[in-house]
Amino acid sequence: MKSFFIALFLGCSIFASAQNKVVGVVSDKQNFPISAVNISIPELHKETISDENGKYFFSNLPSGNFRIVFSFIGYETQSKPFSVNQKEIRIDVTLEETIHQMDEVIVSTAFNKLQSQNVMKVEHQSVKSLQQKGTSTLIEGLATIPGVSQISTGTSIGKPVIRGLSGNRVLVYSQGVRMENQQFGEEHGLGLNDAGVESVEVIKGPASLLYGSDAIGGVLYFNPEKFGKPNTSQLNFNQKYFSNTNGTNTSLGYKLSGEDLKFSTRISNNRHADYKIADGDKVTNTRYNELDFKSGLGYSNSNFATTFRYNYNKLSLGIPEEGIAEQSNSKKPEFPSQGVISQILSLNNTIFFKNSKLDADLGYINNDRSEYEDSDVAILQMKLKTLNYNVKYYLPKFGKFESIIGTQGMHQTNKNSGEELLIPDATTTDFGVFGTINYEWNKNVIQAGVRFDNRNITSETNGTEGDEGYFAAIDKKFQSFNSSLGFKTNLKENVILRLNVASGFRAPNLAELTSNGVHEGSNRYEIGNSNLENEQNFQTDLNLEYRNPHFELFVNGFYNHINNYIFISPNGTLIDGNDVYDYVQANANLFGGEAGIHFHPHPLDWLHVTSSFESVTGKRQNGDNLPLIPANRWNNALKTEFKSSKYFKDGFAVLNVEYTLRQNNPSQFETMTNDYTLLNIGFGGKVTLGKTIFEINLNANNIFDRNYVSHLSRLKTDGIPNIGRNIVLGINFNI
Known part of the structure; x- marks a missing residue:
């Protein structure tokens, strides 16, 4: 029954005609293929991994100008622009070894660049790395990032502080939308659980250009x-x-x-x-x-x-x-x-x-x-x-x-x-x-x-x-x-x-x-x-x-x-x-x-x-x-x-x-x-x-x-x- 359900789900997801494709091979400097490389097209929200022969492909792509990103632990992240103007485009890439952390695509800023290309310095941390520090709540993990602290009431309530500013002066986004949870109150926590969260990006400083009021801090x-990789x-x-x-x-x-x-x-x-x-x-x-x-x-x-x-x-x-x-x-x-x-x-x-x-x-x-x-x-x-x-x-x-x-x-x-x-x-x-x-x-x-x-x-x-609890209309x-x-x-x-x-x-x-x-x-x-x-x-x-x-x-x-x-x-x-x-x-x-x-x-x-x-x-x-x-x-x-x-x-x-x-x-x-x-x-x-x-x-x-x-x-x-x-x-x- 499970196999039937998966087959039905995967079959229904490929009904659109796959006209435009990007294919290629990922290898190292010795020309050996690299498997399990994460390959993504951020603008299209598409992601896949290379197979045991270093091969990968994307299908059913729209026409236009995009950027493809190759990232793998131990290798330098590469980002390449490309244009979809024909049915099949080939992009082969050679990755170079590095000891640095992977260069991440920053979603919270305007143009979704790699951090190395970004005008603003943004702290990017995976929730997995925060959890490995043994913290019991999401805000405890965030408080380990330089420049971020928390106002706490025991272990259950924590409010984020960025460079000395807190409350309504720090804006929180989840699922791509602005969170509102009476954040003015001292006895209000972050209102988020780390389960089902991939990573967090911290902008330190005014971000009103992108987010409006309350992003002052x-x-x-x-x-x-x-989501999972295709067909899995x-x-x-x-x-x-x-x-x-x-x-x-x-x-x-x-x-x-x-x-x-x-x-x-x-x-x-x-x-x-x-x-x-x-x-x-x-x-x-x-x-x-x-x-x-x-x-x-x-x-x-x-x-x-x-x-x-x-x-x-x-x-x-x-x-x-x-x-x-x-x-x-x-x-x-x-x-x-x-x-x-x-x-x-x-x-x-x-x-x-x-x-x-x-x-x-x-x-x-x-x-x-x-x-x-x-x-x-x-x-x-x-x-x-x-x-x-x-x-x-x-x-x-x-x-x-x-x-x-x-x-x-x-x-x-x-x-x-x-x-x-x-x-x-x-x-x-x-x-x-x-x-x-x-x-x-x-x-x-x-x-x-x-x-x-x-x-x-x-x-x-x-x-x-004149009484306590009186609020005049404003x-x-x-x-x-x-x-x-x-x-x-x-x-x-x-x-x-x-x-x-x-x-x-x-x-x-x-x-x-x-x-x-x-x-x-x-x-x-x-x-x-x-x-x-x-x-x-x-x-x-x-x-x-x-x-x-x-x-x-x-x-x-x-x-x-x-x-x-x-x-x-x-x-x-x-x-x-x-x-x-x-x-x-x-x-x-x-x-x-x-x-x-x-x-x-x-x-x-x-x-x-x-x-x-x-x-x-x-x-x-x-x-x-x-x-x-x-x-x-x-x-x-x-x-x-x-x-x-x-x-x-x-x-x-x-x-x-x-x-x-x-x-x-x-x-x-x-x-x-x-x-x-x-x-x-x-x-x-x-x-x-x-x-x-x-x-x-x-x-x-x-x-x-x-x-x-x-x-x-x-x-x-x-x-x-x-x-x-x-x-x-x-x-x-x-x-």
Whole structure:
């Protein structure tokens, strides 16, 4: 029955006539064929691998100008332009060996170039590499990337911080659409599970040109798990165990692909008890449960390509209020607790013309957040529904010029149904238009763009004037022009220089405009300001990279000036015994950067030494420190790779030492944080026992069970340390 189903699926996917083809052979410098090379045409969302003779082919291609990419571990990635103007085109390629990481196609930027061709420095990390670090959540993995940190509440809630900016100042994209999940709230996590996610791209700095409002601090762009290779089916099972929380992570996925029609699905379940600190005590009610389901269906032919994806995420988590109190092994959250159900539907379409194409992405996000105080009746319930679109037209190439014009928009409604309100019922409408152009010659690139955005926010009156919970109706309009200019060049064969200047903006969120009540967890009475203006920033970024066969060096520096930075400040009065804080604005500056090396000595080809340092400083115009600025961090790793054997392949062992410096520059409402050092180890590889093949990963984080407190932990004010020693065992089967 299974064979019949697969045959039927594959047969139905090849009904379109295969007129245009690309064929070829991949070989090395000795002219030996290379098998299992990943070959892709990014513009067409097509991918295949070379066979045992190095041969590959693509069929049913549209006419036009495209780029084909060849990538394989241990060899230099190659990207070649080609034109489809006849029935069969032959492209043979010779790959050269290299010790460098593979050059990745960057999806989050305008022209989807290889990183080596890209004007912006974008951090690209596969989720598999983040998981190999033994982190229990996706945001924990992201926080290991230089320049990225997290604001955490225990192990269940983590909010991304990019170079000192967080909340609505960091935009998140998933499945090609903008995520909206009440991200203004302190007790809101990322809202994403790493199951079914292939990789993440991090843009550090203003990206308003491509994404509009809220991308003032940067963008996290999550790429979905790829469909299977043509004419294949695959069943995948993954299981992890976490010693500290007695937690489990179970994931099951299935892929089925023909030449043109492709399907994938994955379901996962996370269950964690309260986390333990270094002395063995558990932090009460930091437990959580998460169910995640993802599915995708894709089809492409010579005229168009379309992909539909759906993600359902249900998260139930405890809200720690008592600190270290009743000790329990239970994984069922106690009161107070929070329940969040998030659904993302996306439709990504590409229509091909003779020398141009049109991309149209549509998204619908339904976020339902409930909070429970002492019963199963929600005292707070917010339903956020968001419809957004992103349409880009890639104009025909003119010589070495490439250009894009596009429009983006969003319609969003927030509805309350609980007794308490954090923000009023409201409607937000966005509209933006932009254009960008790219000129590349030799190994030099110039890219420039302009954009105009308009945002309307209207809300309803709620409550009685003068009482807590009263929200006056607002009708606000925010507009902004932004631009960017970037330049990339190879100073020498092994030296790359990138310089980018860009502006960005963020419209005030509903909490900043309308708040009127006690903010739970901070015990302060917050009052919004309906007269707030756009945050408007201008940032300069400089990136310098050097690499030779055995040594790599990178230095990133940035300076970010923000006009009308929004923050809260006490006004010296009390309401019901709580200090009153107002939302106000002032100009601010952030500056710093990241630097690192990768040493790969010869002839010790199995050894890798990496080291990176990151720093950010944030100041208001009057010299006061900005809040939620991460401490400086120095990260070092020693990694060894094992030679393959009959039973164990692709083996590795890693020793990581992470030193976080003392944070001596707290804001007015923070305290200093001591420095600390964490030692982590990891081991893994691919095991072959007869016909059974599986991957194993073993990590021990904070191996010395160090008692420490992160400066960005929301439990820091209660004197509660971060997680103690955690041993993580993971097994992955492909069937």
